[in-house]
Amino acid sequence: MKTLKTMVVAMVLGLTACNNQATTPPVENEKNKDTVVLNEQDTVHNSKNSLDWAGVYEGELPCADCAGIKTTVSINMDGSFKKKEQYNGKKGSFDTEGILVWDSTGSIITLSSKTDSTKYKVGEGKLITLDTQGKIIEGELAKHYILTKIK
Template sequence: MKKSLCYIALLALFTTACSEAPKEETAVDTAQAQTEAAKSAPVGDTSQNSLDWAGSYEGVLPCASCEGMQTLITLQADNSFVQETVYLGKDEKILKLMGKAAWDEKGQKITLEDGTQYLVGENQLIMLDTEGQRITGDLAANYVLKKKQ
C-alpha cells in the first residue's frame, strides 16, 4: 500500500513539474516576441502608425499595352490586401491578387506580394518604380490611387 501511494505521489509530482516548464518558456517567448516587435516597429510618426491607411484605393494606372489599368486595392488593418485590376481596352476580366502587404522599416511604403510597392500617403497610395522610388515625369500624377470615401 505504501509503495502504491509513493508511486501516485511521484506521478503527481512529475505531472505537475512538467506542466509548469512550458508556461515559463511561453512567458519568455512572449516577452522576446514583444521585444522584437518593438525593435522592428518604426519610431516616431510614420504612415503606418499615424495615418488612417486601412480602406479601399482606386484609380487608373498607366499601361504600355492598353488604355490603362483600372485598379482597386483594399488594405485591411491586419495588413491583408485584395488588389483587383482590369486592363482597359483588352480582355477586361478582373485579375485578383490577395495576400499580406509588408511595410518597410521606416513605416512609409508597402510591398504587395507581387513586388509592387506603394508609398502610403494621406488618403492615397502612390505607385513606386521597381527600385522603390517615386515615378517622375509627365505621367507621375497618374500613378496615384485615391482612397474611396
Template sequence: MNKSLLTITFLALFTTACSEPAQPSANTAAQTEATASISLGDTSQNALDWPGTYEGVLPCASCEGIQTTLTLLADNRFELKSIYLGKDESIFKVAGKFDWDGKGSKITLSDGSKYLVGENQLFMLDNEGNRLSGELAEHYMLKKKGM
C-alpha cells in the same frame, strides 16, 4: 587649549554640515522619464488611417489604362483587382499579405509591387521603391474611396 578644541570642533561641524550627499534631483528623474517616453515620430503606418479601398486608373502601354482597386486591411492583408481597359477587361485578382518598410511609410505587396502610403492616397513606386517620375508620374496614384 579649550579654544582650539572648540575651533576644530566648530570647523569639523561646519564642513560636514554644508556638504550633502549627491542625490538625483526631481528634475533629473523627470528628464529621464521624458526621454524614455519620447516617441520615435509619426509614420504613415502609425499616424494615418490607411486601411481601406484605393482606386485609380494607372497608365498602360498597350491599353487605355489599368482600372486598379487595392484594398488594405489592418492585419496587413490586401486584395488587388486590375482591369485592362480597352482589352479583354477580365478582372485580375491578387490577394495576400503586405509588409511595411523600416520607416513605416512604404508597403510591398506579396506580388512585389510597392506603394508609398500618403494621406488618403497611395503612390505606386518603381522596383527600387522610388516615386515614379516623368510626364505620367501624377497618374501613378490611387485615391482612397469613401473618405
C-alpha cells in the same frame, strides 16, 4: 592688455553664439506663429502609425498596350490586401491577395503575393505607386501613378 581682453571677450561671445543657434527658439510674429519648427527628424510618426491607411484605393494606372489599368486595392487593418487590375479594352481582370509588408521607415508597403510584388508610398488618402527600385515615379505621367482612397 586692453586689446587682449577685448579679443578674449569677442572670442567667447563668438563661440557662445555659435553653440546656441540650434537651441534658440524662433522669434514669434504674425507671419510664423502657426509654424512648427522641427530641429530633428521625427522618427516616431510615420504613415503606419499616424495615418488611417486601411481602406479601398482606386485609380487608373498607365498601360503600354491599352487605355489604362483600372486598379483597386483593398487594405485591411490585419495587414491583408486584395488587388484587382482591369486592363481597359481587354477582357478579364487580374485578382491578387496576400499580406502587406511595411518597410523599416513605416512609410512604404509592399503588396506581396504569389504572382505580384508592388511597392506603394502611403500618404494621406492615397497610395503612390513606386518603381521597381522603390522610388517615386517622376515625369509627365507621375500623377497617373496615384491611387486615391475611396472608402
